Amino acid sequence: MRTLLFFLSLFALPNLSAACTVRLAVASNFRATLERLVTAYEDEANTEFQIISGASGTLFSQILRGAPFDFFFSADAEKVERLENRGRTFGASWTYAIGRMSLWTPGRNATAVLESNDPIETISIANPKHAPYGAAAASWIEAHWGSDKSVRTVVGANVAQAFHFVKTGNADAGLVALSQLISEGIPVNEYVTLPDDQYPSIRQKAALLRSPACAASSGFARFLRSTEAAAVIELSGYVTGQESE
Amino acid sequence: MSPEDLQALWLTVKLATSTTIILLIIGLPLSWWLVRSQSIAATAFNVLIALPLVLPPTVIGFYLLLAMGPSGPLGALTSTAGLAPLAFSFPGLVLGSVIYSLPFVVQPLQAGFAAVPQSVLDASSSLGADPKSLLLRVAIPMSQRAVVAAGVLGFAHTVGEFGVVLMIGGNIPGETRVASVQIYDHVEALDYAGAHQLSLILVVFSLVILTLVYRVWGGSVFTQSGSKSA
Numbered sequence: 001m002r003t004l005l006f007f008l009s010l011f012a013l014p015n016l017s018a019a020c021t022v023r024l025a026v027a028s029n030f031r032a033t034l035e036r037l038v039t040a041y042e043d044e045a046n047t048e049f050q051i052i053s054g055a056s057g058t059l060f061s062q063i064l065r066g067a068p069f070d071f072f073f074s075a076d077a078e079k080v081e082r083l084e085n086r087g088r089t090f091g092a093s094w095t096y097a098i099g100r101m102s103l104w105t106p107g108r109n110a111t112a113v114l115e116s117n118d119p120i121e122t123i124s125i126a127n128p129k130h131a132p133y134g135a136a137a138a139s140w141i142e143a144h145w146g147s148d149k150s151v152r153t154v155v156g157a158n159v160a161q162a163f164h165f166v167k168t169g170n171a172d173a174g175l176v177a178l179s180q181l182i183s184e185g186i187p188v189n190e191y192v193t194l195p196d197d198q199y200p201s202i203r204q205k206a207a208l209l210r211s212p213a214c215a216a217s218s219g220f221a222r223f224l225r226s227t228e229a230a231a232v233i234e235l236s237g238y239v240t241g242q243e244s245e
Numbered sequence: 246m247s248p249e250d251l252q253a254l255w256l257t258v259k260l261a262t263s264t265t266i267i268l269l270i271i272g273l274p275l276s277w278w279l280v281r282s283q284s285i286a287a288t289a290f291n292v293l294i295a296l297p298l299v300l301p302p303t304v305i306g307f308y309l310l311l312a313m314g315p316s317g318p319l320g321a322l323t324s325t326a327g328l329a330p331l332a333f334s335f336p337g338l339v340l341g342s343v344i345y346s347l348p349f350v351v352q353p354l355q356a357g358f359a360a361v362p363q364s365v366l367d368a369s370s371s372l373g374a375d376p377k378s379l380l381l382r383v384a385i386p387m388s389q390r391a392v393v394a395a396g397v398l399g400f401a402h403t404v405g406e407f408g409v410v411l412m413i414g415g416n417i418p419g420e421t422r423v424a425s426v427q428i429y430d431h432v433e434a435l436d437y438a439g440a441h442q443l444s445l446i447l448v449v450f451s452l453v454i455l456t457l458v459y460r461v462w463g464g465s466v467f468t469q470s471g472s473k474s475a
Contacts, residue, residue: 055433057432057433057434057435058432058433060435061432061435079435082435122333124415127416127430127433129430129433129434130430130433130434130435131433152333154333154415154416154417155415155416155417156415156416157411157416157429157433161411164310165310165332165333165415168310168311168314169314169315169316169320170310170313170314170315170330170332170333
């Protein structure tokens with residue numbers, strides 16, 4: 001019995017190690033950047049930041065059903081605004097980043113591919129029905145290739161999977177997030193960042209979901225809107241809301 | 246229900262049917278050999294076949310995608326054979342499903358074959374039956390329940406497949422967008438009504454299949470004693 005209690009107590013230990021836990025629910029595309037932001041944030045003692053990444057739609061459904069998250073960084077604006085309208089956010093939401101989309105053609109010069117209309121066999125995009133990068137990609141393809149059926153489009157569940165299809169060589173091109181290309185250290189000549197007037201804007205909004213559990217939580221909320229945080233976000237391949245609003 | 250939903254359902258039926266047929270063709274001789282062989286190779290095969298029971302589908306899907314890529318073994322194979330790449334294609338999904346559902350077909354068959362009395366097999370041999378007719382004319386007819394169970398479970402498990410398809414499918418309508426993926430898309434797009442409709446069909450389908458299994462075969466397909474003493 002004592003041994004059993006000892007082992008059971010082990011399960012409780014991780015929770016005891018930090019006085020305050022701040023949970024950040026984040027769309028997959030922003031995860032790496034958020035990790036950098038957490039590192040950059042002057043961490044208060046005894047605070048643990050937990051990052052939960054996933055598809056925005058999944059996180060949204062979980063939040064509606066009471067998932068214990070402190071922040072939500074959606075890949076779009078709509079989901080955060082819906083939560084806001086339902087009174088499920090604490091304070092106003094804000095645009096934390098505007099996504100930039102790139103055409104990536106591994107092993108080829110992307111500018112050349114785009115300008116000379118070099119053939120692309122299979123292009124990988126995120127799902128246009130629910131992923132903002134997917135909607136942007138689909139409208140870009142429609143505008144550029146129209147009814148040209150020679151390009152086969154494959155659809156990843158999100159922009160991370162769209163990237164993955166290209167990375168594994170199963171698609172020879174992809175419309176992916178600039179932030180992914182930067183964080184994966186893809187050579188710059190392999191991609192072209194598309195002008196943002198060529199696709200619907202990928203405005204990503206965030207919100208605090210409940211009253212700050214500890215000082216670190218409200219401190220982090222302020223930090224996210226600082227110029228220091230904006231610099232990290234821009235270096236990661238996004239435009240920040242501060243400039244355009 | 247939208248035409249896209251219907252298309253996804255139809256594709257699911259097509260995938261499950263093709264997978265089940267292939268699995269029975271492979272599974273019958275394979276299970277027969279596994280039951281009768283004491284070799285180390287048979288043990289190794291048993292372990293390999295059971296792997297999908299333990300491994301998350303994402304692991305299987307991930308490595309299949311790598312294998313199907315131009316630098317993977319399957320990708321090299323298809324390109325030397327002059328075939329279309331397997332990723333994002335219906336044949337690719339069938340291959341993934343065959344691997345993923347293999348234990349659900351092989352294990353009931355093994356249980357069925359193991360229950361065929363050795364005395365019957367010995368008698369058949371002494372009457373001149375070769376190994377092939379032992380399987381086709383003695384073991385399979387005596388394990389009908391197991392064969393049906395294997396088919397039903399293989400089919401049902403393929404209908405319920407999601408992770409592997411998500412990893413290697415590419416969500417192409419009519420080609421790789423099966424019902425489970427379509428439901429995921431509805432949920433992600435916050436179209437809960439669409440998700441409910443399609444889910445309802447799958448729930449009803451599962452209930453019918455399981456009711457059949459329990460009513461018609463008394464549930465014994467799962468805990469197969471196989472030898473239905475005629």
